[in-house]
Amino acid sequence: MDTSLIVPGVIFGLSIGSIYFLMAIGLSLCFGLMRIISLDQLLYYSVGAYITYSVNLHTGSFWLGVLAAVAAGAAVSLAIERIVFRRIYERDLTFSMITSFGVLLGGVGIIKFFWGLVPRPVPVPISEQMSIFGTEIPIYRLIVILVAIAVYIAIWLFLNRTIIGKAIRAGIENVEHVEGLGINVARLFTITFLIAGTLSALAGALHAPLIMVDPHMGLEVLAFVFMVVIIGGLGSIKGTLISSIIVGQVVSLGSLIYAPLAQMAPFAIMLLILLVKPTGLFGSVLLKR
């Protein structure tokens, strides 16, 4: 292994981990509060990437594309929450899993209809590099990492410093008691779903220049995102952050050591962690309901 590859490898891993993190927070919060598995988050991720692609193509501005993607993610997830999830929150976990998988597949069909099957490239908005420890690092990847850090801080402040955030934390522990105080939990559910959908779209938008945008991109990250959620512990934001860093590094450094490792190593790590701690790193027993 070439040691000069380590710094870019770590940065690469952090940027991939950042994308996973943005998607995993939403999944984790949705499970924590509403007890749903929202596979359709992967649709909002794809929608985010495609909107960025199209807006960038027509206006030449990638960042305008990101804004449009976030707005679209918010709008689509809000609509799906109203039309689909409101009716199934009360049902079993498996129900939401199957329904949201249906939403995902249907959405992928719609994406194929509008954008076709051909993978679309999105140019990297900032092609400059920056020298870190003597190696050249793409600035865009650093920006992705910074965005993830900013989102982490914003979510932390939201959950710990605002009353709605506190109500969401309380609801993750015991949603009935929150209702019993007279707090409209349906509204908390909508807000949480909206946050998740918006962050998924942001993840897709930021990921677009680093990959090819294609209709099945959501399914490609599915395994990794779920791994992040499971390793971190369902419902824990801190756990999600740490596990996304771990998974990102394992994917990136693993591929430096031996390419096929990138695909396999994260699964091995997940199994190991689950053997030691079945609730994930920061998963709390509180979540049993």
Place this chain on the structure above:
Amino acid sequence: MNTGSNLLDVEGLSVSYGSAKVLFDIALTVGPSQIVACVGRNGAGKTTLLKCIAGFLKPVAGSITASAASLVGLPPYDIAKLGVKYIPQDKKVFSDLTVRENLELGSYATKDYNWEPVTTYFPKLKTLMDRKAGYLSGGERQMLMIGRAILGNPKVLLVDEPTEGLAPSIVSHLKNVFRELSKKSALIIVEQNLPLVCAISDKIYAMNDGRIVAELANEASIRVEVCEQYL
């Protein structure tokens, strides 16, 4: 009977869990400033009754009326907003939140930010404001559960086994608190502690196997020996 002056009227209430019927034709009334107790063996259906009034369970038949508003079919948060609040048996506070944050949620729900009554009833909470509620003792948790529920001056408090597992000194403190609270709110208290029940109640309903089997409403019958017959 619906006299019109009652804060809460329950009539013909039946509740099932799936196909298992657990409450049969329950009728009860609570008047202003009344403390109404509900006693009965484990599994008699007391918790089910309170949860149904609070909206967590939908009845298969019957009506629940609070100050002329029908509660059946409303979500629990609307029922709480109407001033009918349930204090659960499980003593589960939001353990990851501080005492202050627990109270803030009660205030947020009711827009009542005056904690004076809470800290008057439970001075101890003042010293615990920044402690995570998960670290509180059983008695302190019960104080917090009651404290965060009485914000917004509820009309009817539904209190489920408040003294279960608590030390005698706290039980007698709660007894005084319930007496004080009843000046502003009516209470339905589910309780196994018969001396306490008999000391504070204006009316006692005895339940057995999902039915109300006795209603004790005068001083002659509100006695521990009488209650014991139904347990």
